[in-house]
């Protein structure tokens with residue numbers, strides 16, 4: 003009897019230490035060596051109102067499925083085997099709310115070493131579909147981070163809808179408005195892969211959707227690298243207070259000299275905050291940029307190009323702990 007009590011006691015203390023280091027792991031493996039063969043089935047197995055960081059370890063493979071992390075399932079980590087090895091791919095287009103390959107609606111979501119692809123127009127020239135809005139990832143949750151992830155599409159690849167987001171060492175590919183939305187995001191050390199060579203006319207990297215001057219949203223690209231083919235604008239404003247900053251970013255010669263397009267905001271360019279700071283490379287000829295491009299001084303630029311743009315409360319520390 004005494005030994006049974008002792009046993010239960012050890013068991014309980016073990017259990018509590020496991021939950022505090024949040025070691026829950028679920029395996030997804032197409033060769034049936036894990037708990038699940040689809041990513042969505044693994045997500046479905048996690049209870050609503052989840053409070054423990056739970057890793058879904060997705061083994062090598064192309065998973066042809068639409069995946070959604072619903073709002074009531076925070077603290078999920080999607081972990082792949084590298085952007086070339088673990089790919090979630092779906093062929094959707096048109097109604098962008100419903101057709102995205104991956105939708106992340108929960109707060110506190112992490113994805114790492116995995117690619118999200120919309121195969122309707124991607125890879126470019128892989129099919130005869132006319133270009134259409136075809137979202138690879140739609141990120142709605144707050145406090146979400148993406149580490150070494152790939153996002154592949156042509157038009158509207160990454161819908162950075164809302165919330166505070168951190169993209170580190172990711173690759174984002176597309177031609178038209180392929181990073182768009184109203185999120186408050188820092189993209190650090192990312193590769194922007196432009197495939198505008200396969201479309202008519204220049205493309206647009208960003209289409210930011212800030213609606214009013216008090217909205218905290220904006221896209222900040224810090225130490226990024228723009229590569230690819232065709233010609234492309236750094237962006238065009240989706241809404242009237244759009245805010246984008248490219249800070250210390252390497253730009254290949256595919257950037258059009260004028261840099262930005264005013265789109266529906268001609269005459270109201272003074273509301274926009276589309277800017278560059280210390281751009282480098284042959285596409286950075288800023289003397290020929292549009293006159294209304296925002297010119298930030300060092301202090302203003304530094305205030306945006308920092309973790310504190312997206313985090314004043316330490317949520318990113320939790321993310322880094324979970325990346326180790």
Ligand SMILES: *[C@@H]1O[C@H](CO)[C@@H](O)[C@H](O)[C@H]1NC(C)=O
Nearest residue numbers: 073074108109143144145165
């Ligand atoms: C997610 O975070 C946002 C912003 O912090 C908050 O307003 C919302 O209630 C959170 N959602 C859930 C389901 O907790």
